[in-house]
Amino acid sequence: MNIKAPRGTQDLLPETTGNWQYIEQKLTDLCRRFNYKEIRTPVFEHTELFQRGVGDSTDIVQKEMYTFQDRGGRSLTLRPEGTASAVRAFVEHKLYGLANQPVKLFYFGPMFRYERPQQGRMRQFVQFGIEALGSADPAVDAEVLALAMSAYQELGLRSLKLVLNSLGDAESRNNHREALVEHFSPHKEELCADCQVRLEQNPLRILDCKKDKDHPAMATAPSILTYLNEESEQYFAQVRNHLDNMGIDYVIDPNLVRGLDYYNHTAFEIMSNAEGFGAITTLSGGGRYNGLVEELGGPETPGIGFAMSLERLLMALEAEGIELPVADGLDCFFVSLGDQAEKAAVRYTYELRKAGVQVDKDYQQRKFKAQFKAADRSKAKYVVILGEEELQNNTATVRNMNTGEQEDVSLQQLVAYMKKELEGEN
Known part of the structure; x- marks a missing residue:
């Protein structure tokens, strides 16, 4: 019997693992300089964590999770992303009680999503991510963005684009939600089956649909930036001001939404403009999630973070012709x-x-x-x-x-x- 690795997984052989180790060491050192500490969480969690933390209306929860029952009849899920697990650990171990706030964490680890395998998108993939929990200061948003950009730049990447948006606070999002429902309702029957459900559950997710992205209604959809209240506008302005002061370039895309339900205020993606990188240009993404800790049973605690795929990072390095200085000889x-x-x-x-x-x-x-x-x-x-x-x-x-x-x-x-x-x- 010829047994091979499952579809959507890969073996990392010795001639390639040197690059992975080099990247992990560089990112670990970067986190040390930014004062982020490593956290390691289980590969599987109770399914409810992701249903509550990621969101029932997301494609991840509805279509992509590897869920199974253990021998005790409990529903468990291989983690599809790292933030929910990190926040669960933050709540369970009462890290909100530490004297030094915010609590700044980073992690590496395999994640699992059942989706069609393609270049840079595997069913088992490795993420590096950071989470800053316990501060609503816009400067923390700017710090997270700076760390994310530094991660790519210090590895030699230059063809980068930082795309920024604000999803606003709860009031702003509710007003925008009503506007989206009013806008898309006349086109409901023209939308895909998923977006018809999203129109009822979370219409913001329609803007992130790959099937309906060319529908004329997408181009005329109301912008969240139009519905930001004064507090949300000021918050977004402060984040941009910090980025300007640090000399970090960015573009604003009012249609940028993240694929997870827990985001509010700052949302962002980093993309590769390298020739030959591929049709899917996103390298990483993240944003602020001020209600997630409470959703998972903790006290009111603001948070922000991002995650990157190491597979896509390696693709970007290859697209730009960057060879990592990995020593492969003996002394x-x-x-x-x-x-x-x-x-x-x-x-x-x-x-x-x-x-x-x-x-x-x-x-x-x-x-x-x-x-x-x-x-x-x-x-x-x-x-x-x-x-x-x-x-x-x-x-x-x-x-x-x-x-x-x-x-x-x-x-x-x-x-x-x-x-x-x-x-x-x-």
Whole structure:
């Protein structure tokens, strides 16, 4: 039986995982500088969390979740996104009681959505996300936007577009909702089946429909910006002012809505303008969600966050021709001849590894020449040669593979010698 990975999933093989590790390290360091701390939540949660936290009217809840019953009859769901889980943990562990507010979190992890697999969209995909919980300061919105843009820029991306909108507060959204219902109702029968339901449940989601995006009514739909009350207008203006002061470029799109029900006020997406990136240009998105903590049983707590797909990030890097500086060679490779030399190589390989040197040796009992070929394939900077003659002299021959120069080194001094040579190259 030929068993393959399930459709919409992928194996990340050793020749690619170096890029993933590099990106994760860079993003972790960026979060450290912005004072965000890592959180790790379960891969599956109670289904109700996403029904309440993401929203019953969303495509995620209605069509895309992997939901199952455990042996106790409980309905569980593989997490389709990270915010609901992070907020659930925030509430469950009473992080709102910490002295330092806002609580600033980041996470990496696999997410699961049942949708048609295509380039950059998998059924299991990896997200990096951040959440800032406990402040309604527009400066926090600007900080989140700055971190998101920095994440891409520090990895070398330049063809970026930040798209911004305000969804307003509850009053503004209710007024806009009524206007949308009035606008789309005459066209109800012309809309897709999903949008006919959305018209009753959450008409804002019609603006995000892929099927009806070219319907004439979409172009003339009332803008949320027209219905912002004074408080919402001032909030949006302050966010934009902070971005202007930081020199972060953006464009305003009044039709930008997010695919989750919990957003209000600031909403945004970052897109790639790189040639050849693909028809779906969105790299990441996020926004403010001031009612989500209360919805999940916590006290009134404002929040904002965003999430990015690492798969789409890697696609954007490829589209811009950016190669990550991932070191894939060894510091050192042992070549040994003879049984006693083989035993010594095992010992000194271990000693070097304990000292922090990246080292490997031959485990196939290959000939001398074949071992050197293995060292070349491993892109080793140095080769340590051990034979019967070297052992009799209590030495090893160390060859610099870049220059071809070699030197006999006492075995007692081998570790110190290698560390010194490698430090000189850095």
